[in-house]
Amino acid sequence: MPKRDRPTMIDVAADAGVSLKTVSRVINGVATVDAVLVEKVTASIEKLGFRRNVMAANLRSGASDTIGLVTADLANSFYTSLAAAVSAVAVRQGYQVIMASTDEDPAAERALALDLCQRRVSGLILVPSGHDQGYLQHEIRMGTPVVFLDRPAVGATGDAVLIDNRGGAERAVRELVAEGHRRIALLFDSLAIFTMSERLEGVKAALTDAGHEIDPRLLATDLHTPELARSALEALLAAPDPPTAVFCANNRATIGAVEALVAAGSQIPVAGFDDFEASRLLPFRVRLVDYDTPRLGIAAAERLFARIGGDTTDPGVIVQPTHLVDRGGPVR
Missing domain, CATH: 3.40.50.2300 (Response regulator)
Structure with missing residues (x-):
């Protein structure tokens, strides 16, 4: 097999001993693909270091340039501030944001996150509500960047932006x-x-x-x-x-x-x-x-767009510092 700087789907198909169409179906999460073939393709993807070209996939599918943002509770002003900061960065990048709120329900988190991935968002920012984000690992392997905001992930690999x-x-x-x-x-x-x-x-x-x-x-x-x-x-x-x-x-x-x-x-x-x-x-x-709430959202969005742009460095953790302030009236 010829060597390439960046492995392609053709390389994956050759290494796995399957057709290009099968690789495409696995990458796009088609449920009817035989489990043995999924395992072969996934193993080849990991072996070769293949990363899905999300931008090209969106262009082929006709999808708009969007990212997903799943928060824990949009009724809380903390999360609305985060959403505003993420949206501001996205607009500057020429993207739109699809927002959703889990209301701290792990089942809703899973359903919303996977739905956004099925809609072929270019990337996802997620505030975890549950204690298992392993359901996203397949999407991450297939090339969908995910940044975890405010809380770290369990069972999934991705950047995290947290508070001290x-x-x-x-x-x-x-x-x-x-x-x-x-x-x-x-x-x-x-x-x-x-x-x-x-x-x-x-x-x-x-x-x-x-x-x-x-x-x-x-x-x-x-x-x-x-x-x-x-x-x-x-x-x-x-x-x-x-x-x-x-x-x-x-x-x-x-x-x-x-x-x-x-x-x-x-x-x-x-x-x-x-x-x-x-x-x-x-x-x-x-x-x-x-702490600087908008900066927290900005850091998550900037990390996501770096991943969308092709950054393949190891995932990292950004911790936002805190400080004490006085609010309200005079000391009683």
Whole structure:
């Protein structure tokens, strides 16, 4: 077989001992191809280092220049900010973005991601909701670039763009501990979510360094909405031994916590993860873990378009740093 700088489908067909048409059908995910042939073609693709020419495939299929973006919850301003940043980069590249939201449902994540791949998007940016993205590995092998945003993938190979979740939470709680607080209410979404589990590890580290540990009675989880966070904190404030401070693991929990404190007339300090658009209007000072949300989306989009353009370097991880900021009114 003649050597080429970049293996072609003809090379793959020759190496696998199958027809060019069979290679094409395997690459395009045709379900009726015999499993033995799929295994032969896949093995040859990996052996030769073949990468599908996504741009050419789109031109042949008549597909428009699009990328897919699957987020966890478009109702959360964090994800709408990410989507706006990704879209801005895509427009500059002459692409359109097809957006979808999983609402933290792993089954919806799988269905939406695979549907976008079947639509022959040129690339995919995915915020994982489940703990297994192995279903995408075949698509990645066939040449569809995938960048994982905000949370890393499990079972699939691709670039990841993340936040320093653990370090940010640790710094925020360390400040509360330094102020003398020991009974700190902890308001979290589901701990099955990567960002939540990482932020809880940061909380644990800050408390452990001070010789303390998490009181499970002060940890409220699965708070997916501000309303749930408000109810959780109201219950904690009404307990015989209420918390003296609050750490909120995301922006929605912070909103709910502030509502609960205002209603109760409480003066305890609040620290939270994620800034949000209305934070400067809060009625009192709130210490927030902040980062450049648009930069996060831009980094993911730029990485994706580098892959679409032919970058074949090993996948990497980009970690966005965090810092603490004050929002709201004066210190109480």
